[in-house]
Amino acid sequence: MMDLHTHTVYSDGIGLIRDNVAWAEKRGLKIVGISDHIHFFTPSRFSAYINEINVIKEESEIVVLAGIEANILENGPDITDEFRKKLDYAIASVHEWFGRNGTHEYINYVKKAIMDDNVDIIGHFGNSFPWIGYPTREEIDEILDLAEAYGKAFEISARYKVPDLEFIRECVKRGIKLSLATDAHRPEDVGKVSWSLKMLEKAGGTKEDLIFSEYL
Numbered sequence: 001m002m003d004l005h006t007h008t009v010y011s012d013g014i015g016l017i018r019d020n021v022a023w024a025e026k027r028g029l030k031i032v033g034i035s036d037h038i039h040f041f042t043p044s045r046f047s048a049y050i051n052e053i054n055v056i057k058e059e060s061e062i063v064v065l066a067g068i069e070a071n072i073l074e075n076g077p078d079i080t081d082e083f084r085k086k087l088d089y090a091i092a093s094v095h096e097w098f099g100r101n102g103t104h105e106y107i108n109y110v111k112k113a114i115m116d117d118n119v120d121i122i123g124h125f126g127n128s129f130p131w132i133g134y135p136t137r138e139e140i141d142e143i144l145d146l147a148e149a150y151g152k153a154f155e156i157s158a159r160y161k162v163p164d165l166e167f168i169r170e171c172v173k174r175g176i177k178l179s180l181a182t183d184a185h186r187p188e189d190v191g192k193v194s195w196s197l198k199m200l201e202k203a204g205g206t207k208e209d210l211i212f213s214e215y216l
């Protein structure tokens, strides 16, 4: 299996990259992605991150991917072409707090990320809906239509328990790719994807519905 959302000391995680990879190996994953928060990186720190991941890629028994978690801001995700071209994939997530009735704004932010060439996966889609309010059926359809058209994936987040089953089912039906993600900030949490896997299966999905399934 896979875990494409893990943090290390390069952002707000507590483990080293090699610790995350060691736990991924121990849990029997085939793929682990390192995806630290983009706003922790200066260009030189980013180079060190990429170099370290590349060394570990060579040493590891499993597939190690260089990722990042970008923030979706008012003008779109904060990832540049320079960063993206050194990475295997990029997650973009909404981390802004819109407050009650902020759903429409949240949806507009996500649309910008889906249309951005530097983004591959939308992170923890809808984790703030219980507080800001749920989108309408039409808004969900617009998101799905766009993701289908632009070939973007959604992660199934074991940390936030999103998206809901109906949304995942719709992704499977439309051929929109998914990923399994813990959003681990401690090495020992890497690979705890059983909730995500269960949701994928309940939605009728198989490993072919996962991004990077060629490595599984």
Ligand SMILES: [Zn+2]
Pocket: 069, 093, 095, 123, 124
């Ligand atoms: Zn996040």
Ligand SMILES: [Zn+2]
Pocket: 005, 007, 069, 183
């Ligand atoms: Zn994260």
